[in-house]
Amino acid sequence: MNQKTQDSCFLCGHDAVYEETDYSSRRFYQCSNPACGEYEISIIAMKRLQGASEFKEKAIAKANKCVGTENILEIATSSESSVSAKLKPRSKAKSGNV
Numbered sequence: 001m002n003q004k005t006q007d008s009c010f011l012c013g014h015d016a017v018y019e020e021t022d023y024s025s026r027r028f029y030q031c032s033n034p035a036c037g038e039y040e041i042s043i044i045a046m047k048r049l050q051g052a053s054e055f056k057e058k059a060i061a062k063a064n065k066c067v068g069t070e071n072i073l074e075i076a077t078s079s080e081s082s083v084s085a086k087l088k089p090r091s092k093a094k095s096g097n098v
Helices: 043-048 053-066
Strands: 004-008 015-021 026-031 038-042 071-077 083-089
Touching: 026 043, 038 043, 038 053, 043 071, 053 071, 053 083
Parallel strands: 038 071
Antiparallel strands: 004 015, 015 026, 026 038, 071 083
């Protein structure tokens, strides 16, 4: 079982916990802000999105659509220079506890 780490939510800055997933190349966040809820983000995407407030706002809106559903938001690099945020079935999330 992965260890949960206290942190600020990458998207909104509220209190959150995360678990490292996919051999520590991703983080599965559980945010205290109901708008974010749960999402998974790659470490590479986090580095590329530092200060990208417009992208983060759009990602929060997508994450909010997942609350209470069988989906979570996955934020990852989709090519060498772009980052995508898409919904995926919770059963396909990298974390075994999702």
